Amino acid sequence: MADLMMYEAFLDALEEGVLFLDAGRRILAINGAAAQMLGQDGETLVGRLCPSLFPGTACARRCEQRGVCSLTPDAGADRKVQDVVLKGADGRERSLRMWAMLIPRNAAGVHCAIILRDCSREIELEAEVREQWQLGGLTGRSPAMQDLYQKILRAAASDASVLITGESGVGKELAARALHDNSPRAAGPYVAVHCAALPESLQEAELFGHSRGAFSGAAAARVGRFEAASGGTLLLDEIGEISPSTQVKLLRVLQEREIVRVGENAPRKVDVRIVAATHRDLAAMVRQGLFREDLYYRLRVLPLHVPALRERQEDIPLLVAKLLGNLSRRYERAPLRLAPETLRLLETHDWPGNARQLFNALEYAVVQSDGPLILPEHLPPELARAAVAPDLRAVPAQRLTRYYAPPASADEERNLIEGALRAAGGNKAEAARRLGISRTTLWKRLAAFPELAERYGGRRGDGEAADA
Structure with missing residues (x-):
């Protein structure tokens, strides 16, 4: 008893x-x-x-x-x-x-x-996020993303060609999908083709189709991507990688709205909305003679630019919450959350690989962690090393507190508090800042761990005033 x-x-x-x-x-x-x-x-x-x-x-x-x-x-x-x-x-x-x-x-x-x-409030917040801060698979409440959402919705109402630009990993295909899903063509097919993955010798056959015997290995006639997307949207991802000869034929398709299969002479009408995407500077390629100027302007009727993650770092906590929710369900794990210092590292990283790199880093951390709390050491080595000498750009404690949840066990909480105190050299104000809580809250939590309170200062009043 x-x-x-x-x-x-x-x-x-x-x-x-x-x-x-x-x-x-x-x-x-x-x-x-x-x-x-x-x-x-x-x-x-x-x-x-x-x-x-x-x-x-x-x-x-x-x-x-x-x-x-x-x-x-x-x-x-x-x-x-x-x-x-x-x-x-x-x-x-x-x-x-x-x-x-x-x-x-x-x-x-x-x-x-x-x-x-x-999880009731979390689910309500997720619904709010979906309604206010998401468009299709895109997530962000930053001004840059809100502006992108408005441009996507305006472009969706049109049938003009769209050119989506942005670095690798920013979500250009997600933007294309959102464009299709909000357009009058949403009930039609959405076909995405990665042009960089197509060998130059097969680009025309893949895009426009071919007849039986058109070339060695063509044992049967095949519908191309343009015909497959008829009535819907065709995404030409990494459009900057197509060959000069394919550029000529693509220009004709955009002008005439018809294709000719390889091995045939008769044109076939296609009803398709063209969306192109690239991480390359097509304007520079035009100046260098690597991309046709007339094709460039045919594709760029409605330009959209997806910002890099480093240009919208205020979206990182929102992205993390969404991605961790997806990962916890995929791996059938208890609800996952970040220690405040882990979130700080993610917020101050430059993310050259953008949202794709962020997702990979979080998946790595989920696999490395045993419990529901993700610590800096669970991150990939290049990020975990940054924890030794972190970027001390100020991140407001209030901002961290929104995403901070108390650890699931007393041992977890003790380890988290001790780690923050050790990293802060025993300074309570700095430890509280690292934890994303007030000093008063830190003192209350320390009361549950007398040995920590004694080791790092004993009583309140060691030169640090409590928060009002």
Whole structure:
């Protein structure tokens, strides 16, 4: 009983919901956060079977079928995550994410802990993000992205050719897709062709199609990308890589709205909206004689430019939140979040590979991390090294606080606070800034770890005034 009381005191200090179960799935203890998420009186839940709290959910059905908690992870496997929508006794509907942790042999008879996180607000925010700060697969609330969204929507209403420019990895294909999806052609096909991947000898056959026997290996007639996209949109990605001879034929298609298959003489009408994209400076290529000027202006009726990630760094937290959500679902992991110092590193990096590089860095970190908190050392080596001597450009604490969530366990929180204090040389104000919290909050959190408080200054009043 004393051991269980110790557990209960620990549970009530956590911000996430926790239920302790015995081997028969009966609730031994529940903290206030879990009771609030379930919309019930915690005392009335002790002694009940866990599945009875989640009626009609897949989790409860599997639990009843197997006779054991279906969320407990197998040896060496990642934790199993279950999302449920639950209407509590208080009438409120909540979106909960839950997972389980096995508890080693203990005197209290606890077999496992069910961890609950209320994701209702996160889901509401995601919906707001989708409505306000997303257009198709593009994400950003910066002025540069909002301007791009408006230009895409205006261009979508037209049928004129569009040239999308921007560095590699910025999302030019996402912009093209958003253009198609918001156009009158949205119900038609969307066909994307990467021109740089086409051998020069096959460019015409791939784009315009060919007849049977048109060349060696052409055993059957084949429809080209233009015909496949008829009634819809054709994206010519990396248009700067097509050969001079293909440029001539492409110009004719844009002028006449018809193609001629390789090996045929008769033209075929095509009804297709052309969108071209490139990371190259086509105007410079025109001056150098590498790209036809008349084709350039035919393609560039409506120009769109996708900004580099370093030009819209205020969008990085938003992108990170979206990408981490996608990655946690892909890897079936508990909700993932960044330590504030990790976010600071991402915000101050130049990202030469843009959003694609950011996604790859986050995926690397997810694979390297064991728990839900991503630390600087989990990042790819070129980013993790920056943590040794970080760029100290000021990032407002308020900005970090929006994306900071308390760690899932006391050990995680202790390690996070100790790391910040160590990196700050024991300075509480700097440690709080690194954590994205106020000094008052840091002192309150330190109170739970007396050995840390003693090691790094003991009492409040070591020369640092508390925040008002």
